[in-house]
Amino acid sequence: MNKFMEFLENFLLPIADKLNNNKYLTALRDGFMVSLPFIIFGSIFVVLANLPFLDKLIGEDAFATYQNALGPASAATLSIMGLFVIIGIGYKLTQQYGLDAIYGGAVALASFLILTPQVLEGLSGVIPTASLGAQGMFLGIITAFVSAELYRFFTQKNWTIKMPPGVPEGVSKSFSALIPVTLTLTLFLIIRIIFSYTPFDTVQNFIYTIIQQPLTTLGSGLTATIIAVLLIQVFWFFGLHGQIIVNSVFDPIWYTLNDENLQAFQAGTELPNVVTKQFIDTFLVGMGGTGMTLAVILLIFMIGRSRQLKELGKLGAPAGVFNVNEPIIFGLPIVMNPLVIIPWIIAPVVVTLVTYFAMSTGIVPKPAGIIVPWTTPPLLSGFLATGNAWQGAALQLFNLMVVMIIWWPFLKILDKNYYENEKKAS
Template identity: 80%
Template sequence: MNKFMQVLENILLPLADKLNNNRYLTALRDGFMVALPLIIFGSIFVVIANFPFLDHIISKDAYTAYQNALGPASAATLSIMGLFVIIGIGYKLTEHYGGEAIYGAVVALAGFLILTPQVLDKVTGVIPTFTLGAQGMFLGIITAFVAAELYRFFVNKNWTIKMPNGVPGAVSRSFSALIPITLTLTVFLVVRILFSYTSFDTVQNFIYTIIQEPLTKLGSGLPATIVAVLLIQVFWFFGLHGQIIVNSVFDPIWYALNDENLKAFQAGTELPNIITKQFVDSFLVGMGGTGMTLGVVFLIFLIGRSRQIKELGKLGGPAGIFNVNEPIIFGLPIVMNPLILIPWLLAPVVVTIITYVAMSTGLVPPPAGIIVPWTTPVIINGFLATGNHWQGGALQLVNLLVVMAIWWPFLKILDKNYYETEKKGA
């Protein structure tokens, strides 16, 4: 066991360090964090707009009017979430370089809009909202990276307009950014013109066909999800924030899948994806935090004998209800504890498979694309994530029992060791 752990440590710690310090993955993660409050706002109103049984209580016309009144909340946030992510990435990456972050944000947004076709059903001067959401997500991310890098390059070349002393700072900075922004956006304009002569017609079509569609299909499958979940668990075992590391790679895929489900849910059609952002956040993380340690807390109260374990349960219980599990991870401890490596890795994989099978067979509806705040307690979380279906909450309860069953013998051994140590000490 010690040799195996040493091999894992030698391989994973350098990898995790590189991923944590990668400026692009950091900017991507922080860009999604910028968009998160807006996404949650839109999701809350999707839940309210589709409140269960309301369509049976009021008339059809009143229900339609009710949904239309609340519709702009999600249309102005969830449907165009790509725009907020682009702004966040451009801002954070430019800020990392020590540049004027606000100009990095706006040049990223403008570059994306230049590459986005502004035509819908032969009507020019309009931008289809689907290009600003899931379908345009990957192009937006790439554009934000390239725009921020080009802007920094031109600034570092000192291709700027220097204003004399005495000119207000805001005016001086605006003129200083003029040439770098102009050159950066010119590059994007040239790219758009060149692609208009290809079979793809637009950069959007090229990125979606060549990159986004294959990656999305890969990320929507069970094997890739199991690998992602395992990596999250392994990184956390070594004291590294596995979700930050792994999610920075998978979030663009999971959010795109999530958005597809949301559109289908709002349209009343069949949900196309099982694996989405909310699949991971609600049915894995949303049960006490990473590793679903709320099940461990319940076990502590059921079988705990040692004072250390009992006190940990009292400390970690209230936080675990709201999916905060650092007290358990570092207090049990889970980090670098070979006694619990097997349940720590096994339980999330088993739950992932159970959840996928339950949804693929129709026993439980797939996630409806609604972003549920990560602190939402278990059962309520599953109910909301599946579009107000009780089966979502029931599945979380079943998964919690599965986690407890897997952890039972290992926690029993750990508790016994602590109990005997305490007896000797007494």
């Protein structure tokens, strides 16, 4: 066990440290955080627009009118979530360089729109909303990084217009950004023109075909999901925030899959993906936090004899209901505790397999693409994430029992150890 832990520490900790300090992954993570309030707002109205049995209560015509009235809420947020992510990434990356961040966000958005197809069914000057959502996500991320770097390069080269003293600050900043913005957008316009002479026609088609589709297919698979879950657990075992580290890499894929399901859910067609952002957040993280430690808290109340675990259960329960589990991770402790490394790593993998099987076979509906806030208590979150389906809540309850069974013998040993130490001390 010691050699295994030493191997993990020597191999994974340097990787985790590099990921944590990588400016691009940090900007990517923070960029998604900028979009989160808008995504949650849109998700709330998707839930409200699809309340179960409402069509039976008020009639189909009234229900259609009701849905049309609420539709703009999700259309203006969820359907174009890529725009918020792009602005967020451009802003955050430019901010890291100590430059005027608002221009970094704006130039990222403008660069993306230049590359985006502006023709829809023969009509020019019309941008398909699909290009601003899941389909354009990867192009938007790449564009945000490149445009922010170009803007930074031109600015730091002092290719700017200097205004004389006394000119208002807002005017001075606008003229200072003029040349870097112009050069950056011109380069993206040239790229668009070049791609118009290729078989792909647009950069977006190229990115979607060559990069996004293969990565999305890989990320939606069970193997890649299990690897991601394992890495989250191992990083947390060493005291590193595994969710932030792994999500920085996988979020673009999971959000894309999530948006594809949302579009299908709103259109009333079959949901294409099992693994989505909500698959991870609701059926793994959303049951007491990373590692589903709400099951551990329940077990403490059931079998705990030591004073340490009883007090920890009382302390961790209120937070655990809302999926905050730092009291358990650092109080049990889970970090660097060889007694719990087996259930800590194995339980999430088992739950991933159970959840994937249940959804892929149709026993439980797939995630509907609705972004449920991660602090939503279990059962309610499962119900909402699957499009108001009771099976989602039932699956969460079943998964909690699975985790409790896996943890039972290990927590029993840990509790016995604490109890005997307390008896000796007294």
